[in-house]
Amino acid sequence: MSWEPVYRLVKKIPRGRVITYGEVAKALRTPGGARAVGYAMAATPPGRGIPWHRVLGAGGRIRLREPYAAKQRRLLETEGVVVGRVIDMKIYGWSFRRPQVKKAAKRKRRKTR
DNA sequence: CATCTGACGACCG
DNA sequence: GCGGTCGCCAGAT
Numbered sequence: 001m002s003w004e005p006v007y008r009l010v011k012k013i014p015r016g017r018v019i020t021y022g023e024v025a026k027a028l029r030t031p032g033g034a035r036a037v038g039y040a041m042a043a044t045p046p047g048r049g050i051p052w053h054r055v056l057g058a059g060g061r062i063r064l065r066e067p068y069a070a071k072q073r074r075l076l077e078t079e080g081v082v083v084g085r086v087i088d089m090k091i092y093g094w095s096f097r098r099p100q101v102k103k104a105a106k107r108k109r110r111k112t113r
Numbered sequence: 114c115a116t117c118t119g120a121c122g123a124c125c126g
Numbered sequence: 127g128c129g130g131t132c133g134c135c136a137g138a139t
Binding site (some may be wrong): 021022035041042056072 | 118119120121122123
């Protein structure tokens, strides 16, 4: 897989919400490629408006090494995300729109969260 | 083409 | 609940 799809998805993450590498990989239909996704984030060129800080490890854990970890934490808190030992995915976790086929879904927007 | 490496994840003891 | 292993994928050597 190329990084493009990864960047495209990450850019869709709303401010104040987060997601995990595994979820991204799964959204790209590449389960197990979570590691690759992380690599993609590391290769994310600045200035592309890619909210890399909204991507965390499983369980809302920051998998970065200092001093980057602190930086990511700060960025998240700036967006209103409460960062404790880990980030509560139950609250801030976000999901990409699943391959929602056309119709069916329009009836009554089932909340996506 | 063979290996190693890394912002990962699920399991097992 | 914590730490060590093994399995994954894409890039770099």
